[in-house]
Amino acid sequence: xxxxxxxxxxxxxxxxxxxxxxxxxxxxxxxxxxxxxxxxxxxxxxxxxxxxxxxxxxxxxxxxxxxxxxxxxxxxxxxxxxxxxxxxxxxxxxxxxxxxxxxxxxxxxxxxxxxxxxxxxxxxxxxxx
Amino acid sequence: xxxxxxxxxxxxxxxxxxxxxxxxxxxxxxxxxxxxxxxxxxxxxxxxxxxxxxxxxxxxxxxxxxxxxxxxxxxxxxxxxxxxxxxxxxxxxxxxxxxxxxxxxxxxxxxxxxxxxxxxxxxxxxxxxxxxxxxxx
Numbered sequence: 376x377x378x379x380x381x382x383x384x385x386x387x388x389x390x391x392x393x394x395x396x397x398x399x400x401x402x403x404x405x406x407x408x409x410x411x412x413x414x415x416x417x418x419x420x421x422x423x424x425x426x427x428x429x430x431x432x433x434x435x436x437x438x439x440x441x442x443x444x445x446x447x448x449x450x451x452x453x454x455x456x457x458x459x460x461x462x463x464x465x466x467x468x469x470x471x472x473x474x475x476x477x478x479x480x481x482x483x484x485x486x487x488x489x490x491x492x493x494x495x496x497x498x499x500x501x502x503x504x
Numbered sequence: 505x506x507x508x509x510x511x512x513x514x515x516x517x518x519x520x521x522x523x524x525x526x527x528x529x530x531x532x533x534x535x536x537x538x539x540x541x542x543x544x545x546x547x548x549x550x551x552x553x554x555x556x557x558x559x560x561x562x563x564x565x566x567x568x569x570x571x572x573x574x575x576x577x578x579x580x581x582x583x584x585x586x587x588x589x590x591x592x593x594x595x596x597x598x599x600x601x602x603x604x605x606x607x608x609x610x611x612x613x614x615x616x617x618x619x620x621x622x623x624x625x626x627x628x629x630x631x632x633x634x635x636x637x638x639x640x641x
Contacts, residue, residue, distance in 0.1 A: 397523075397541070400541070
């Protein structure tokens, strides 16, 4: 592999000390809520990492249904079942993170995925598969 | 999923996109005790009662986001400090639970200032069941 190819494949994550947290709760009447966290670069204010989780209320408690985050230098989706376990094959890599722009692209993909597929995610959470 | 839920999700999508902009985030600076910024994607005819309930549950400022022609309109709702005197200030405004959000936004736009309001209880009639004449000793 050439040096250029190696550089292209190099994954990226921010220095934890260089990020400010901006936690958010988006309440969706009759549907559930989205609990999120934006990690913003202290110098530029750009999005450096994030997590967005779709939750539904069941028996008085909030339960994770679908989560997209930037852990392990990748943007990936996790899907959960009603009993709390992660659904087998429910983890999908959406894109690798090589720079801050990838985090922004991943956020756009993530929020659309949670919103557009809301009903499907909740059905899968109920079925457990 | 019903149409209202779909429309609410569409507003949520706009909110999540707007949150990428620093100017939008800075307008939503207040948090609840847990440190979270609370945003409620709303429809113009949503009744205010639901927002009063959410405000009580959050115990801090909540932001209500509604889509209009020119984009998102955001309304902040915070618990008002109790008045320092027994007499309430003259601008206190009763809002009924079934008042629609768009009416409040229209009013705020017309008055161009914050509004101290309270949730009006439904009218209550009281009556003695056993309406006997008073007994004097």
